[in-house]
Amino acid sequence: MAIREILTFPDPVLRKTAKEVTAFDDALKKLSQDMGETMYHAPGVGLAANQIGVLLQIVVVDISTSEEEKKFISLVNPVISEGEGCVTDEEGCLSVIDYTSTVERFRKIKVTARDLDGNPLEFEAEDRFARIIQHEVDHLHGKLFIDRISPLKRSLYKKKLKKILQSAS
Numbered sequence: 001m002a003i004r005e006i007l008t009f010p011d012p013v014l015r016k017t018a019k020e021v022t023a024f025d026d027a028l029k030k031l032s033q034d035m036g037e038t039m040y041h042a043p044g045v046g047l048a049a050n051q052i053g054v055l056l057q058i059v060v061v062d063i064s065t066s067e068e069e070k071k072f073i074s075l076v077n078p079v080i081s082e083g084e085g086c087v088t089d090e091e092g093c094l095s096v097i098d099y100t101s102t103v104e105r106f107r108k109i110k111v112t113a114r115d116l117d118g119n120p121l122e123f124e125a126e127d128r129f130a131r132i133i134q135h136e137v138d139h140l141h142g143k144l145f146i147d148r149i150s151p152l153k154r155s156l157y158k159k160k161l162k163k164i165l166q167s168a169s
Helices: 028-043 126-140 151-168
Strands: 044-050 058-062 072-093 094-112 122-124
Touching: 028 044, 028 058, 028 072, 044 126, 058 151, 094 126, 094 151, 122 126, 126 151
Parallel strands: none
Antiparallel strands: 044 058, 058 072, 072 094, 094 122
16 A cells, blocks of 8 residues: 555646546555545545546545544445535535635435446435535546636635745745
């Protein structure tokens, strides 16, 4: 297992669409483990493969029930087939430096995916779990949470980021 570098906005890889996974092999399992380790090291509650520069449709999502426990689920080729009830809540992202904003998402979703062995998964997710899955699936389509905020807020964030990057160099 290895901790991978997390790409940050405006890295162009974050805007690319990930490809469907077709090989359910040891390399996929290793990628999943690396992603889980990277997510917890960051620390975060979800991570999409393209955030570490791998353009494959796989996300990991924290499902721990306590602070001490570190348990995650890997969703391969995830699709959100239904959504109901909208909720607005605060979001941040490991790829969006130093910024959070309110984002509207479905409160409840239906998800289809594959596990690491290629077996089909189908389940419903609600509240925080649903929000994290929606956020990570957006990444697989080249979309960031800042794409879901107002143009004014996005513009202010880009100005803030420019200052952060200038002061770092």
